[in-house]
Amino acid sequence: EEDPQQPLLGPDGAEESDADSRAGQDDEVTPLWAVGRAVLDGELETRFSAASLPFDKFEFYQGQQRVATMKGLVRVIRRQEEARYDLPLSVSQLLQPRRFYVTLYVLRALALMPADVSTSDPYLIVSLGDEKLGSRDEHISNVTDADFYRRFELQTWLPGSSELHIDVFDYDSIGGDDHIGRTTIDVEERAFNREWLALDPKPVESRVLRNSFSKAPQGTLQCWVDVHPHDAPKTKPPLWDITPPPQQHWELRVVVWRTADVVACDEMTSMNDMYALLRCDACDGGKATQETDTHWRCSDGAASFNWRCKWPLELGPKRMLDERLTVQLWDRDLATDDAIGEAVLPLSAFFAQAFRAGSKAHAAAPPQVSGGAKVAAAAPAAATQSAVRAMPMHFTGDDSLGPSSLNLGIRDALRTLWSEASAAESTATAGELHKFWVPVFGGSGQSSQKGEERGWVQLSIEIVPGALASAMPVGFGRSEPNEFPHLPEPVGRFKFSLSPFKTMLGLLGPKVCMRLGCCLCAVFGAFVFGYIFLQMIPVILANLVV
Structure with a gap:
């Protein structure tokens, strides 16, 4: 007795991979073809139950080379059960070849074995x-993960090729x-399979x-295939446009x-000549790293910049791992x-x-995000406030990049309240952009998840649409x-002043100025005490002589 494999589908009519993934889940905008379409973490043949297979396959080898495949149906049943035995395939279907449409959708190839030094220039045949179908002129240059998103339409006669x-x-x-590498799909096994239909x-x-040169996998191809008889046009599945x-x-x-x-790096003055360095590796063109001007002689760790950085940005349906903004204080x-x-x-x-x-x-206009920049009256009609996407004051980090730097509980909330309370007193234009505080960390490895807290920025x-940015x-x-x-x-x-005391206070800081003042007072006191003592020496000597 054969052990049937686990059914392909569950009771709800759809099964997903162990990661509960679906086609296009990594695409933040789910296309129509991906709605309700499961993504399997393997090949579909491994999920067919034995009872659903329309026939058995018998392979013929010459040495170690497969030279032919015979498809047939062999069952051993009791004679009294012959009338009740339900064949998975009608014999009449094998005697009358039918014309079938075969539509193949190839999404992407993952982890291709490099054929060149470290990458490949793959194309499909x-x-x-x-x-x-296919052409070498349609190759994709210098990749190991190729996004093909191609549709191939073919025809065949079944039974047949x-x-x-x-x-x-x-x-x-x-x-x-x-x-x-190559992968092969038996469309005849699909067209006559009840579970697949x-x-x-x-x-x-x-x-x-x-491929024939190695037993190791050469990569993975994500695809699906539709097979439909030519003489049933009303039930033909739609042709999906899978162009991303x-x-x-x-x-x-x-x-x-x-x-x-x-934290002050100069322990003597407790001051910093501070500037900020910002890096966005996901941005295209321009300078990936930009820096602010320098706040010279910054005391108490409170620097003021009011400095804007900007980068051109290309957004696609797939998220990249380097979509992060790094802010460093120096x-x-x-x-x-x-x-x-x-x-x-x-x-x-x-x-x-x-x-x-x-x-x-x-x-319809996307939901308005509070804090978007105001739009001038002369801006085009599409330039509405909702077109500008502003970072919310509280946001959740991407799990692929580690825990967010902003998840700091009560202290973060207090900082936010401080930001909102002091916004009205700020000389900058208030109410146009969200302002939020981000802690910076240093110490071990200069990582935002390690080391000690070193301050706040x-x-x-x-982010502004390209047309609106122009x-x-x-x-x-x-x-x-x-x-x-x-x-x-x-x-x-810090600004130079005609007052030497004010200039000294700005250059050296209050801590050094206090120490210097104490030293000057001590020197002045010693000088006065010494002068008085010297003036009293003759009097003391005269009294001793008398």
Whole structure:
């Protein structure tokens, strides 16, 4: 007695992989073809039950090489059960070949074995019988994970040529192309399989690529196939457009307002010549790393910047691992600058929210995010406040990047309240952008998850659509055009004064000035005491003589 395998589908009619994933789940905007479509973590053949298979396969080998495959049905039953035995395949279906449409959807290839030094230039060749589709001119350069998103439409007669071969080749400009791997789908086994016919929609498979040169897997191909008879057009599945959404042009704008409670690197003066360094590796073009101006002789860890950084940004349906903003505080020195601390802000969820809103073009306006920059009256009609996506005051970090730097409980809430209470007193334009405090950490490894807290920095983050960024341009730092919002000159900066005491206080800091004042008072007192003592020496000597 055969042990039937676990059924392909559960009672709800759909089964997913162990990770409970679905097609397009990594795409923040779920396309129509992915709605309700499961993603399997293996090949579909391994999930068919033995009772659902339309026939058995018998392979013939010459040595170790397979030379033929025979499909048949062999069952041993009792004679009295012959009338009741339900064959999985009608014999009449085998005697009358039918024309079938075969539609293959290839999403992506993952972890391809590099055919060149470290990457490949893969392209697809799909063949079914005498029909072959694909071209080497459609190769993707220098990748190991290729996003194909291709649809192939073929026809065949069943029973007949039923092996659908999907080959992945590596393009070479000189010499022949290298064969990376192949996976084969028996469409005849699908077309006459009751369990497969009951699947709607067909799940995405993760099929292993193999070649004749190695027994090791050469990569994984994510795809699904639809097989439909030609003489039943009314039940033909729809042709899905699996082209991914186009890239969207945005601009990331970050304003560094000020700092608080930053540890002083100069222990003598308890002061810093502080500046902030910001890096966004996910941004395209321009300078990935930008820095503010320097707050010279900053005391009490309270620096003021009012400095804007901006980067061009390309958002697509897939999130990248480096979608984060790194903020570092440094103390400028003559020889080598000292690192004070850093904070890492995960932006994946923030970017995904913006991409979802941008993908709803000409649809209902996305929900308004409070804190978006105001739009000038002369801006185009599309330039509404809801078009600007502002970082909320509280946000949850991306789990793939580790815990968020902002999840600090009561102290974080107190800092937020302090920010809101002092916003009205700030010389900067209030109410236009969310301002939130981010702790910076230093010490062991200069990591935002390790080491000790080294201070706080106040930021505002927003991303603006490309068209709106062109209509509402802003300058770097405090340069023109200084709008949206206007950034005033920072307050509390050191300025030279005609008063030597004020200049000394600004240069040396209150701690050194206090020590210096105490030293001067001690020297002055000693001088006065010595002078008086010297004046009294003759009197003392005269009294001794008398």
